[in-house]
Amino acid sequence: MPDTAEMTRETTITPAEMEARIVRYGDLQPCKTAFIDAHTPGSNQKENFTIIGGGVSESADQHVHITIPHGFNIGAAGQPPRVRNSLHDHHTAEVFFVLSGKWRFFWGRWGDAGEVTLEQGDIFNIPTGIFRGFENIGTDYGMIMAILGGDDAGGGVMWAPQVIEDAADHGLVLGNNGKLYDTKKGQSLPDGVGPMPVMTDEELAKRPEPTTGDVLPNHVARYWDMVALSDRKPLKVIGETGLLKDRPGFEVDFITRRSASEDKHSHDRPSVLMPVRGHWRVDWEGGSATLAPGDTMSVPENVAHSAVPSMTGEAALYHIVGTDDPAGRTWTGA
Structure with missing residues (x-):
């Protein structure tokens, strides 16, 4: 998970409250x-x-x-x-x-x-x-x-x-x-x-x-290129230092089984988890939930959480968090 905007003040949320922020496929x-x-x-x-x-x-x-x-x-x-x-x-x-x-x-x-x-x-x-x-x-x-x-x-x-x-x-x-x-x-x-x-x-x-x-x-x-590049730590796909360098108003990270961590982190703004392959267990203070491909989970600001694969097999997940950058760049030939 990206370590941007981590906070020392954390918030708890009940499983029912978190489920209301999960849109199932x-x-x-x-x-x-x-x-x-x-x-x-x-x-x-x-x-x-x-x-x-x-x-x-x-x-x-x-x-x-x-x-x-x-x-x-x-x-x-x-x-x-x-x-x-x-x-x-x-x-x-x-x-x-x-x-x-x-x-x-x-x-x-x-x-x-x-x-x-x-x-x-x-x-x-x-x-x-x-x-x-x-x-x-x-x-x-x-x-x-x-x-x-x-x-x-x-x-x-x-x-x-x-x-x-x-x-x-x-x-x-x-x-x-x-x-x-x-x-x-x-x-x-x-x-x-x-x-x-x-x-x-x-x-x-x-x-x-x-x-x-x-x-x-x-x-x-490409998916398989990102899998290879994220074998040890999450890959910054879109961001100022990303594989696709841009500042569109959000950052996108790519996480696989090998780069997932049970260490919890939080952000000062909502973040989003979107599995593309495999099932993922999201843990936070107060509960846990399992996500499947096509599910979208909005994690509230200041809620410490982690995401790891919950079953064997291939697993990959996109993580999105907003930034204060302008929302998108016009084509400039780069």
């Missing part, structure tokens, strides 16, 4: 109308989950599991094979790791500037300033987990112009208030609300189009 509540492409063929079967924080959903139907501010948001996307998330951008950082399945991420104005394929445990720190999308190219339903910078996740999503145009052809209009209106249900823009403006050609021309070779070295980390 089987309890995740999806939204199928979260974004403007919810009716667009090829994207209309995707599911969006907001686990911690409100995320960037454009739908009033979106369920938020944990509303406590963390300095970042945790979400997820679940998609059947060959279903894609349309090209978009955020004002803040967006980091994905693959929980299950095989995924193709692509980016650029038309989605053809570059691409990378990720599998279970791989992580992608996508810089702001470029349109990005993703598609499940596996044979089964797949899930990717997301970390978004900031408590308000940057205030929404910026869509490539063709996404907005295609959505209108299928009945969905995005207002300049960030809310969706479904003309198939008889909805229309309220008085005083106009359609979300599309980016101008001049604005689009300023956006960089980094190639696959530009992006991969500093923004993608």
Whole structure:
């Protein structure tokens, strides 16, 4: 576990109180109308989950599991094979790791500037300033987990112009208030609300189009490389001194069986534990809980805790804690 922001003052919490801060994979509540492409063929079967924080959903139907501010948001996307998330951008950082399945991420104005394929445990720190999308190219339903910078996740999503145009052809209009209106249900823009403006050609021309070779070295980390690098101590994956050097408003550590410790530590802000493989036992003063892949646990500030694998076999876990850094960097060619 990272040793940043350790505190001498510690807080106790009951098992029931901690369980309320655990979102189990089987309890995740999806939204199928979260974004403007919810009716667009090829994207209309995707599911969006907001686990911690409100995320960037454009739908009033979106369920938020944990509303406590963390300095970042945790979400997820679940998609059947060959279903894609349309090209978009955020004002803040967006980091994905693959929980299950095989995924193709692509980016650029038309989605053809570059691409990378990720599998279970791989992580992608996508810089702001470029349109990005993703598609499940596996044979089964797949899930990717997301970390978004900031408590308000940057205030929404910026869509490539063709996404907005295609959505209108299928009945969905995005207002300049960030809310969706479904003309198939008889909805229309309220008085005083106009359609979300599309980016101008001049604005689009300023956006960089980094190639696959530009992006991969500093923004993608492979699961098995991280396993090798974390055989003695937790690996700082994203952070000022991380494998993927960045200061997006949070740090991400990768912990395996060999680097896990029963020594307890705490932070002066909430932290999050997200297993990607194996079962993990989290102990704290007052109780313990077991986490499985797909579970998300929010540990309160100043609660001393530890996490170790609870069963034999392969085990890996991501640990996220907020920082006071700005929420994300714009693509600069690095």
